[in-house]
Amino acid sequence: MDKKDKFTFEEFEAIFNHSWDSSITATNFDFQNGTSEKLKQFIKNKAVLNKKTFELRDSILKDIEEHINNEVK
């Protein structure tokens, strides 16, 4: 991603403020929604961006790309 094209929180918030319908109200309160605190921290720390994820992604893709290439042939 180019530096000028870097995705920022401010850009996200501007889109959010323009698009989110805050008039919707809650209808039920009997079931836990949301994201666990553990996962929130994982996401906040961008811990997903590491070698383990990249290897997993590439391993999934390798099989799929072979499949697509075989279909093209």
Place this chain on the structure above:
Amino acid sequence: MKLNREDKELIYNIIDAFLQDLAQKHIHVSKELRTISIKKLLRHLNQHIRKYGIYSNNNPSTYEPEAYKILSWYSFILAGLKKGNANYFGEQQRATIIATAIAHLNRYLEADLGAGFNISFLRKLTAMAITHYVDDDLSIGKNGVYMAFKAVYMFCQNKR
């Protein structure tokens, strides 16, 4: 329903990490495409809430986003973007977008539960997800991928 800043940051961080990973695979999502895809995500989230309601033990005036839902939906929306009648991304790029999301979702599951799906399952899930763009009958869509991860998370939570 409002989102507090922390929850907005959660959605932002999910999407930002995902886009950074895609950039490594040479898929650069422009500001224009980010705007279109995020608007579609938020619109879909609003429609979902209108249809199914919100279930929360916490503050009923605040919406708490689910990470599994946000990334499953966002990846499908991004991969399916159109330029006129044509797909914006080719088949290989769509495969990369979906595979990257599924790898991230599996890592989320590992962060939550200490374990995720095995590689055979993830490959099958990805193959079925990519087929979504060409054959509805043989595929799984954004809700199916979300539910696959959410279901196993909920099941393990209930067992504890």
